[in-house]
Amino acid sequence: xxxxxxxxxxxxxxxxxxxQAQQTQAQEACKGAVPTLNVIGQGMPAVTxxxxxxxxxxxxxxxxxxxxxxxxxxxxxxxxxxxxTGAGSYQVLYIDEANLAEYVSADWIYPLADVVPESYDIxxxxxxxxxxxxxxxxxxxxxxxxxxxxxxxxxxxxEAAGLDVPSTLDELVExxxxxxxxxxxxxxxxxxxxxxxxxNVWRWTPFFRAMGGExxxxxxxxxxxxxxxxxxxxxxxxxxxxxxxxxTFNWSDAVEAxxxxxVAILIESDVFGPWMEDPSKSTVVGKVGYAPPxxxxxxxxxxxxWAVSKAGAADDCAKTIAGDFVGWATSxxxxxxxxxxxxxxxxxxxxxxxxxxYQSLVPAEYVEAMLATxxxxxxxxxxxxxxxxxxxTLGLALEEVFTGTRDDIAATxxxxxxxxxxxxxxxx
Amino acid sequence: xxxxTFVTLSLVPAIGILASLALVSVAGAVWFAxxxxxxxxxxxxxxxxxxxxxLLRDKRFFxxxxxxxxxxxxxxxxxxxxxxLLAVLIYETVKKPLWRNxxxxxxxxxxxxxxxxxxxxxxxxxxxxLGLINYLCGLVGIGPVEFLADPSLALISVAIVDIWQWGLxxxxxxxxxxxxxxxxxxxxxMLDNARTWEIHAYVTLPMLKAPIISLALVKAVESLRSFDxxxxxxxxxxGTATETLDLYAYQMGINMGGRISYASAMSILLLIVTTVVxxxxxxxxKKWAA
Amino acid sequence: xxxxxxxxLTRALLALLIVVALGPILWTVLxxxxxxxxxxxxxxxxxxxPTLENFATIxxxxxxxxxxxxxxxxxxxSVIIGAALGIPAAYTLARHARNWGDDVQFFVLxxxxxxxxxxxxxxxxxxxxxxxxxxxxxxxxVYLITTISTVIxxxxxxxxxxxxxxxxxxxxxGCSPFEIFWRFALPVxxxxxxxxxxxxxxxxxxxxxxxxxxxxxxxxxxxxxxxITSLGKEVPWGVINAATVLLVVPPLVFIGLLMGLLNTSVxxxxx
Numbered sequence: 001x002x003x004x005x006x007x008x009x010x011x012x013x014x015x016x017x018x019x020q021a022q023q024t025q026a027q028e029a030c031k032g033a034v035p036t037l038n039v040i041g042q043g044m045p046a047v048t049x050x051x052x053x054x055x056x057x058x059x060x061x062x063x064x065x066x067x068x069x070x071x072x073x074x075x076x077x078x079x080x081x082x083x084x085t086g087a088g089s090y091q092v093l094y095i096d097e098a099n100l101a102e103y104v105s106a107d108w109i110y111p112l113a114d115v116v117p118e119s120y121d122i123x124x125x126x127x128x129x130x131x132x133x134x135x136x137x138x139x140x141x142x143x144x145x146x147x148x149x150x151x152x153x154x155x156x157x158x159e160a161a162g163l164d165v166p167s168t169l170d171e172l173v174e175x176x177x178x179x180x181x182x183x184x185x186x187x188x189x190x191x192x193x194x195x196x197x198x199x200n201v202w203r204w205t206p207f208f209r210a211m212g213g214e215x216x217x218x219x220x221x222x223x224x225x226x227x228x229x230x231x232x233x234x235x236x237x238x239x240x241x242x243x244x245x246x247x248t249f250n251w252s253d254a255v256e257a258x259x260x261x262x263v264a265i266l267i268e269s270d271v272f273g274p275w276m277e278d279p280s281k282s283t284v285v286g287k288v289g290y291a292p293p294x295x296x297x298x299x300x301x302x303x304x305x306w307a308v309s310k311a312g313a314a315d316d317c318a319k320t321i322a323g324d325f326v327g328w329a330t331s332x333x334x335x336x337x338x339x340x341x342x343x344x345x346x347x348x349x350x351x352x353x354x355x356x357x358y359q360s361l362v363p364a365e366y367v368e369a370m371l372a373t374x375x376x377x378x379x380x381x382x383x384x385x386x387x388x389x390x391x392x393t394l395g396l397a398l399e400e401v402f403t404g405t406r407d408d409i410a411a412t413x414x415x416x417x418x419x420x421x422x423x424x425x426x427x428x
Numbered sequence: 429x430x431x432x433t434f435v436t437l438s439l440v441p442a443i444g445i446l447a448s449l450a451l452v453s454v455a456g457a458v459w460f461a462x463x464x465x466x467x468x469x470x471x472x473x474x475x476x477x478x479x480x481x482x483l484l485r486d487k488r489f490f491x492x493x494x495x496x497x498x499x500x501x502x503x504x505x506x507x508x509x510x511x512x513l514l515a516v517l518i519y520e521t522v523k524k525p526l527w528r529n530x531x532x533x534x535x536x537x538x539x540x541x542x543x544x545x546x547x548x549x550x551x552x553x554x555x556x557x558l559g560l561i562n563y564l565c566g567l568v569g570i571g572p573v574e575f576l577a578d579p580s581l582a583l584i585s586v587a588i589v590d591i592w593q594w595g596l597x598x599x600x601x602x603x604x605x606x607x608x609x610x611x612x613x614x615x616x617x618m619l620d621n622a623r624t625w626e627i628h629a630y631v632t633l634p635m636l637k638a639p640i641i642s643l644a645l646v647k648a649v650e651s652l653r654s655f656d657x658x659x660x661x662x663x664x665x666x667g668t669a670t671e672t673l674d675l676y677a678y679q680m681g682i683n684m685g686g687r688i689s690y691a692s693a694m695s696i697l698l699l700i701v702t703t704v705v706x707x708x709x710x711x712x713x714k715k716w717a718a
Numbered sequence: 719x720x721x722x723x724x725x726x727l728t729r730a731l732l733a734l735l736i737v738v739a740l741g742p743i744l745w746t747v748l749x750x751x752x753x754x755x756x757x758x759x760x761x762x763x764x765x766x767x768p769t770l771e772n773f774a775t776i777x778x779x780x781x782x783x784x785x786x787x788x789x790x791x792x793x794x795x796s797v798i799i800g801a802a803l804g805i806p807a808a809y810t811l812a813r814h815a816r817n818w819g820d821d822v823q824f825f826v827l828x829x830x831x832x833x834x835x836x837x838x839x840x841x842x843x844x845x846x847x848x849x850x851x852x853x854x855x856x857x858x859x860v861y862l863i864t865t866i867s868t869v870i871x872x873x874x875x876x877x878x879x880x881x882x883x884x885x886x887x888x889x890x891x892g893c894s895p896f897e898i899f900w901r902f903a904l905p906v907x908x909x910x911x912x913x914x915x916x917x918x919x920x921x922x923x924x925x926x927x928x929x930x931x932x933x934x935x936x937x938x939x940x941x942x943x944x945x946i947t948s949l950g951k952e953v954p955w956g957v958i959n960a961a962t963v964l965l966v967v968p969p970l971v972f973i974g975l976l977m978g979l980l981n982t983s984v985x986x987x988x989x
Contacts, residue, residue, distance in 0.1 A: 038935060043945065066935060069781060070945045074930055077682045081931055084467035084686065085842050089852050089934040106468050195665045244556035248577040248666055252953040260758045262557055281754040385468060388684040400667030405579045434895040435814045438806035442866050443822065445803065449863045450829045456840020457832065514735065521728050529977065531736065537743050540969045542943035543924050545962040549746050552955060560745055560762050596739055601913040608909050639875045646871060649830045656926045674833035681835045688839050695836030702831040710824055
């Protein structure tokens with residue numbers, strides 16, 4: 001077996017062998033005990049690439065893994081309903097940065113170390129992703145995709161205008177204005193405008209944080225502070241240099257506009273970097289430079305991963321098999337197999353990032369930018385179970401500002417904060 | 429079989445199933461509406477009318493109510509007007525059954541599209557920078573128009589998709605209905621040298637009053653659940669410009685807050701409002717059709 | 719001469735309207751054969767090198783097959799049961815219930831006033847207790863609200879328009895109420911019932927929210943379609959187009975059959 005040989009090579013040989021023995025025991029007891037293992041998934045490459053390997057897992061446990069793929073919104077609704085109503089149809093739930101706090105406070109999922117066998121080396125998950133998957137020192141899900149931000153610039157346009165890649169926020173604003181005014185067929189800037197905690201709020205948050213903004217002052221919401229107003233003013237101002245309709249852009253609109261050659265500078269999640277280099281989908285191949293977001297903008301960390309549901313995997317065997325599935329699906333070997341298949345976008349493990357197989361697949365400048373961004377990356381959103389609701393209200397307020405429905409920024413933010421107060425009170 | 433037996437046998441199973449299912453859902457919703465349940469925690473307590481009182485102070489709820497009302501009026505009238513015009517036009521110009529059936533067939537396609545997929549396609553068509561519609565607008569010197577990002581246009585833009593789907597479908601239904609009409613009154617009118625549009629306005633359409641009212645009410649009921657279309661195309665935005673009640677209930681109940689009690693209270697209020705409004709319309713419609 | 723011009727003009731107008739009405743569909747079909755690069759362009763492309771990759775992606779996806787099977791079972795069962803129970807009820811309401819028929823008819827419609835969210839939440843709880851959460855039976859049951867009520871609502875006017883003298887003549891000859899319904903009223907009303915059935919079919923075929931919340935493994939096509947709209951972080955426009963084209967075929971075939979059936983029955987009725 002591949003895994004055995006790998007483990008034998010490590011210094012922890014004895015320990016690992018013991019863990020292996022325990023696992024074998026569990027395997028004998030539970031093999032065939034769970035006829036189907038139901039998993040909620042979202043169509044990330046890391047998830048869809050599993051299809052080719054599932055038979056291996058099915059055979060090991062004499063079970064059948066069924067992955068239900070859903071779009072992001074449906075996936076969130078479905079997972080929440082399944083856990084909260086106690087329906088428990090799914091043993092493995094798909095979790096992301098925005099709802100982890102809620103799942104943990106409601107006690108819907110097991111800590112990762114309780115269910116995933118040690119042999120899968122939990123410590124090897126990328127630190128930036130593990131941080132997102134952790135609440136109060138306990139990691140809850142096994143991340144397989146995630147990251148921070150990257151700034152993408154059209155080097156050809158920048159050169160034509162005689163500009164350097166901006167390294168501060170002021171330089172960025174200046175460059176956007178110059179590039180937008182230049183007769184180059186492209187708009188200076190694009191950003192998400194559509195409402196949603198993971199949409200416009202997600203991109204607005206680094207600006208808010210860069211202005212020194214804090215979400216909470218004690219127990220009270222504080223995003224209607226001076227920092228919030230300034231951030232919103234700057235964000236709205238930058239949008240006037242964007243393509244038409246930018247006030248309701250989602251990430252797809254923003255990225256497609258850049259990939260279609262209509263935008264000069266874009267700050268987006270770093271997973272979108274490799275998209276620019278795909279000649280079957282991009283018209284800007286080879287014309288894109290990558291850099292960390294200019295100072296003092298921090299980078300917004302996020303991660304998606306799998307966790308084991310308490311309602312779905314209540315008995316020991318379901319728990320064991322579900323835990324083994326999470327470990328197996330996010331293992332080092334699985335990531336290497338994905339790289340062999342040419343999929344470089346979803347990386348959850350440090351060892352994979354360091355591997356030659358990975359570095360040969362993506363542009364060196366992109367890896368450099370990613371590594372330089374790493375220290376700036378953090379979970380920037382409010383770590384609260386009420387976040388989905390608060391974030392949505394804030395997103396609504398921001399969208400109203402971006403599309404010109406409201407122009408009194410301070411009053412609009414005050415209103416959103418007023419609503420957030422109510423959401424926070426309900427937690428108690 | 430006696431008449432009474434027939435009446436009982438035909439009505440009881442259908443109405444029985446309906447009534448019990450309805451009782452379950454309404455009673456369930458009322459029960460939830462009186463609690464403060466959320467999806468997040470399993471504790472809850474009885475809060476009486478709190479949810480309803482809070483709704484009366486909720487600006488977003490009243491905004492949603494207003495948007496729903498506009499949405500209802502626009503989509504129902506739009507659908508019916510489009511259907512009547514197209515049905516008459518086809519009835520008059522296309523006489524060969526084969527062609528007529530082909531057109532009917534093609535007009536059924538939009539309504540059969542999965543709504544989510546249709547919404548995505550239109551979202552792309554509307555896109556200011558990449559969409560076909562704005563390209564065509566650009567050719568004649570308009571635009572780019574921000575169909576979905578402009579708060580004053582967004583609701584109409586989404587409504588057009590709804591009218592596109594249902595209007596063409598209703599055209600087919602109306603056409604089939606017109607084909608079943610007796611020919612005598614029409615021929616009599618033709619003998620009187622009435623113009624084509626007069627025949628339809630004064631003879632054929634009045635004969636179809638009752639089914640048109642039924643269709644209108646059914647469409648009005650369907651318009652109440654426009655959630656999937658709006659959710660994909662605008663998510664309720666810009667701001668709350670396209671946030672209808674069922675969208676707000678979904679956002680509150682399942683999507684973000686998980687406040688299922690609050691969403692249930694909202695639904696109960698909606699149920700009451702629609703029942704009252706529709707009863708009035710229905711009575712008036714019956715009188716008019718009689 | 720003037721008549722010829724006006725006929726030509728109306729024909730041209732009609733043709734234009736049809737093109738506009740079907741434009742988005744044609745554009746979708748075209749998009750289904752495009753690579754993403756050819757879709758995401760500011761200037762729409764009519765000429766491109768076609769690819770079948772989008773269709774292959776869809777057909778390789780096993781959830782589509784399952785979804786189709788589930789949809790066919792759920793939709794046909796709920797529509798057939800809805801018709802079998804609803805049509806006789808509608809006839810009775812139209813013919814044998816002069817005083818209270820209207821109120822029942824309206825009650826039936828009022829069942830659909832509640833937003834699906836509000837229906838879904840209590841049903842989840844009850845289904846869990848009964849053990850029919852995430853079963854096709856559960857979905858069929860909740861869809862019966864839609865099918866029975868819509869069938870009744872739309873069939874009552876159809877029966878009301880059946881000329882009374884046919885039925886009176888049959889009653890004179892000693893036919894029982896059931897025979898009158900089955901042998902006289904139903905055949906005459908069937909063209910109008912066609913619309914009612916197609917309408918009902920469309921409603922359940924496209925239902926998303928209840929299917930999403932009351933079923934997990936037994937997802938129907940709308941849920942599958944919703945899942946296709948995002949593959950990872952990417953919105954796969956080509957794949958969405960291809961999926962749309964493929965998903966619209968089964969209901970079209972069904973309606974085609976229904977229409978054919980209707981045409982033959984109408985013709986044989988006229989002989």
